[in-house]
Amino acid sequence: IISVESLSLYSPYKLLTSTSYFYMPKKIVFEVNSALKLSNELKLLGVEKGSEVFLVLDPALKNLEHTIKTIKGLEEGGYVIDVYTDVEYEPSIECLKRAVDYVRRGRHRVVIGIGGGSTLDIAKVSAAAKDNPDKDVEEFIGMDKIPKRVTPTITLPTTAGTAAEVSRYTVFTKGVGKVGINGYNVMADIAVVDPVFTYTLPPKVTAGTGLDALSHAVEGIISLDATPLSDALGFIAVELVFKYLRRAYYRGSDVEARYFMSLAATSAGAPLNIARVVLGHSISQTFGPQYKIHHGTACGMTLPYIMEFYLPAIPEKIAAIAKAAGVDTYGLSIQEAAEEAVRITWKLLEDLNIPLSLRDIGISKAELETLTKRTIKEWPRPNSPIELTEERVLKVYEAMYEGKLMKVKIY
Numbered sequence: 564i565i566s567v568e569s570l571s572l573y574s575p576y577k578l579l580t581s582t583s584y585f586y587m588p589k590k591i592v593f594e595v596n597s598a599l600k601l602s603n604e605l606k607l608l609g610v611e612k613g614s615e616v617f618l619v620l621d622p623a624l625k626n627l628e629h630t631i632k633t634i635k636g637l638e639e640g641g642y643v644i645d646v647y648t649d650v651e652y653e654p655s656i657e658c659l660k661r662a663v664d665y666v667r668r669g670r671h672r673v674v675i676g677i678g679g680g681s682t683l684d685i686a687k688v689s690a691a692a693k694d695n696p697d698k699d700v701e702e703f704i705g706m707d708k709i710p711k712r713v714t715p716t717i718t719l720p721t722t723a724g725t726a727a728e729v730s731r732y733t734v735f736t737k738g739v740g741k742v743g744i745n746g747y748n749v750m751a752d753i754a755v756v757d758p759v760f761t762y763t764l765p766p767k768v769t770a771g772t773g774l775d776a777l778s779h780a781v782e783g784i785i786s787l788d789a790t791p792l793s794d795a796l797g798f799i800a801v802e803l804v805f806k807y808l809r810r811a812y813y814r815g816s817d818v819e820a821r822y823f824m825s826l827a828a829t830s831a832g833a834p835l836n837i838a839r840v841v842l843g844h845s846i847s848q849t850f851g852p853q854y855k856i857h858h859g860t861a862c863g864m865t866l867p868y869i870m871e872f873y874l875p876a877i878p879e880k881i882a883a884i885a886k887a888a889g890v891d892t893y894g895l896s897i898q899e900a901a902e903e904a905v906r907i908t909w910k911l912l913e914d915l916n917i918p919l920s921l922r923d924i925g926i927s928k929a930e931l932e933t934l935t936k937r938t939i940k941e942w943p944r945p946n947s948p949i950e951l952t953e954e955r956v957l958k959v960y961e962a963m964y965e966g967k968l969m970k971v972k973i974y
Contacts, residue, residue: 572794572879583790586731586836588718590753591829595822598633598677598719598757602640605673608715608752612641614672619662619686621678622648624721629759630677633719645671653852654681655736660700663692673715676751677760679772680725680858683718684733687749690716700744707746718751721760723811723824724772724859726779726832728754739853740941758818758825766812767857769824770915773808774863776800776828781866781908782841783834784880785873788946796833801887803827805911812915842951843869845942846959849934854924863917867909868963871971872955874901876948881905905971920966931960 592604605616616637624630625648637644647665651658666674666689674693676686691712692700703709718728727733731750734741764772780800783793803823810820843865851861874881878901885904886892892900909919918924926934935957944951962969 572883583792584837585792585833586747586750587729587833588751588754591729591756592753593756593826593829595758597755598629598760599636601633601637601675601717601719601755602642604717604753604755605637605640605642605715608673608717610642610673610715613643615643615645615670617666617669617671617674617686617689618644618646619650619674619676619678619682619689620646620648621650621682621721624678624760627763629757633677645669650678650682650685652681653734653736653858654685656701656742659685659688659735662689663700666690666693667696671714673717675717675719677719677721679720679722680727680734683720683725683727683751684735686718687716687727687751688733688744690714691748703744704742705745706743707748709744709746709748712748715753716751717753717755719755719757719760720825720828722764722768722772723758723761723821723828724775726776726828726835728756729829729832730835732835734848734858736852740937741848741852754829756825756829758822761811761821761825762815762818764815766815769812769815770808770917771857771859771863772828773804773811773824773859774866774912774915774917775859776824776831777804777808777908778843778847778859778862778866779831779835779840780804780827781870781884782843783831783838784884785841785870785877785948786834786838786946787948789834789838789880793834793837796830797838798883798887800827800831800834801884802889803830805888805907808911809914839944839946841869841944841947842872842956842959845938845944845951846934846956846963848942849938850921850926854926856924860917863912863915864919864921865963867905867912867968868959870905870908871968872959873948874905874971902971905968906973909968909973921960921964922966926964928964931957931964935960
């Protein structure tokens with residue numbers, strides 16, 4: 564997808580004059596059963612045998628065979644494992660503070676997170692907070708508000724979507740909304756991606772997390788901060804999601820599909836870290852927490868609507884997404900190819916049984932203006948190719964409420 568010809572997708576002036584940053588962990592290990600070799604990674608980090616490990620673990624995974632084997636491997640490697648399971652789904656700031664208080668009282672030499680995005684976010688911030696004991700956790704809210712981090716951190720994702728294992732972002736609920744503790748000192752040192760953890764994911768979680776990965780990739784490609792490097796991995800993620808998500812959803816035991824969905828999720832961490840997300844995440848992070856909708860599901864619900872929203876400004880980019888997703892674009896105009904990208908995304912949501920309207924999840928039309936105001940206030944996106952005004956964002960909400968795209972026709 565990224566070739567000399569495709570560089571026409573980017574402004575030459577911007578490429579020559581802007582500064583690009585590539586944020587990823589120091590090391591990414593991607594291998595089936597790689598979790599069973601964690602003690603080797605600790606040795607490479609200089610963590611001595613006998614050291615205490617703060618292991619933040621999703622409680623739902625505690626009794627799974629692969630988790631038990633992972634912990635046993637660490638213990639046989641000579642490490643003392645302190646398993647911490649006070650983890651909430653979409654954790655609150657209060658939940659985070661409990662973990663931080665616990666780790667600050669301990670003598671842990673390293674922090675490991677095993678779980679979905681919620682678990683990994685708690686692990687990442689706990690390590691950073693341990694190294695800044697004089698700071699209240701809420702002082703970290705924002706970008707690069709954490710002065711330092713020296714405690715080694717390892718992340719092991721057990722879902723295929725959040726990219727929390729490689730991202731410099733974390734998200735916590737505060738009231739009815741969400742806040743982020745983000746930046747360089749939040750990122751893990753090592754991400755260990757073992758697809759075996761995803762083999763037992765139920766279909767609904769498979770769909771939601773997979774759509775989260777797709778949203779990271781697509782929104783990162785749409786972003787004004789996109790670079791050829793971030794897009795290269797973003798287009799790979801798009802290709803993999805469209806090829807393998809349905810398979811993983813309908814047949815969870817398909818290990819090939821599980822493997823490549825894990826690869827898609829981690830690959831989508833690049834556009835998330837570098838280019839960041841746009842209106843889709845702004846909307847989903849507004850209505851999702853308030854109405855208790857899974858983050859990935861909320862992101863997926865918004866995706867065809869915001870792709871249509873951005874189509875007039877960046878048709879070439881949306882058309883390139885169609886090509887990456889497997890659409891035969893030969894003979895199609897850029898506009899036609901871009902509209903196909905919207906349609907196949909809509910069809911993917913239908914196949915995964917994702918709600919396609921806000922009305923279907925209990926949101927009333929009277930609430931749309933309030934949600935619009937909150938979206939713009941709480942999640943502004945200066946990297947958005949279209950300026951986010953109340954009038955424009957409200958139209959997206961209205962289309963989502965009706966469950967009908969504004970212009971693109973669905974066959």
